[in-house]
Amino acid sequence: GAGVSQTPSNKVTEKGKYVELRCDPISGHTALYWYRQSLGQGPEFLIYFQGTGAADDSGLPNDRFFAVRPEGSVSTLKIQRTERGDSAVYLCASSLERGLGIQYFGPGTRLLVL
Amino acid sequence: SQQGEEDPQALSIQEGENATMNCSYKTSINNLQWYRQNSGRGLVHLILIRSNEREKHSGRLRVTLDTSKKSSSLLITASRAADTASYFCATAPLGAGSYQLTFGKGTKLSVIP
Numbered sequence: 274g275a276g277v278s279q280t281p282s283n284k285v286t287e288k289g290k291y292v293e294l295r296c297d298p299i300s301g302h303t304a305l306y307w308y309r310q311s312l313g314q315g316p317e318f319l320i321y322f323q324g325t326g327a328a329d330d331s332g333l334p335n336d337r338f339f340a341v342r343p344e345g346s347v348s349t350l351k352i353q354r355t356e357r358g359d360s361a362v363y364l365c366a367s368s369l370e371r372g373l374g375i376q377y378f379g380p381g382t383r384l385l386v387l
Numbered sequence: 388s389q390q391g392e393e394d395p396q397a398l399s400i401q402e403g404e405n406a407t408m409n410c411s412y413k414t415s416i417n418n419l420q421w422y423r424q425n426s427g428r429g430l431v432h433l434i435l436i437r438s439n440e441r442e443k444h445s446g447r448l449r450v451t452l453d454t455s456k457k458s459s460s461l462l463i464t465a466s467r468a469a470d471t472a473s474y475f476c477a478t479a480p481l482g483a484g485s486y487q488l489t490f491g492k493g494t495k496l497s498v499i500p
Contacts, residue, residue: 315490
């Protein structure tokens with residue numbers, strides 16, 4: 274079956290612009306996660322959705338970052354007033370249920386802020 | 388913040404040799420997972436070991452966990468060129484936030500044909 278998909282695969286934007294990154298989880302997976310991976314580092318947790326609600330957004334770095342999952346499936350990560358330091362690979366993952374299960378990752382969106 | 392630390396940071400071996408990577412972590416865990424990443428993009432889940440397990444096998448992979456030392460190791464036997472990738476350990480903390488995986492910085496493995 275289809276895995277987690279993310280679009281776009283690459284995004285180049287200018288400092289100060291607004292970007293949206295999309296994640297399509299595996300069908301039937303109720304839990305969805307966003308991570309950010311900077312060069313040479315491991316992924317860092319941003320936010321976790323259980324269904325439509327953001328159950329834990331403690332990893333979002335500041336209020337320029339926001340994510341939604343209005344129908345409990347597709348999720349969009351939104352970044353306002355982008356900064357050069359936001360440049361990273363943004364990874365989305367989903368799992369069948371929350372907690373102790375395996376998280377299945379998408380290919381990521383590589384964001385470059387000029 | 389990163390909890391785990393993989394060791395070594397980089398490893399280069401000949402095809403057919405075994406590769407061992409180590410991971411240390413700081414807090415109590417529910418489980419520890421190993422992932423592989425090719426070309427800095429999506430991560431592929433390899434194996435999950437629970438805190439009450441000491442060793443687990445999957446194909447050419449062998450994972451050990453020592454909760455008293457807060458460490459784990461991943462052994463890849465009879466390595467192949469296709470095993471070239473970065474390998475990350477990720478810990479799921481004990482308690483309510485167990486979904487929040489914390490990754491180390493990874494070990495970059497190069498398998499030379």
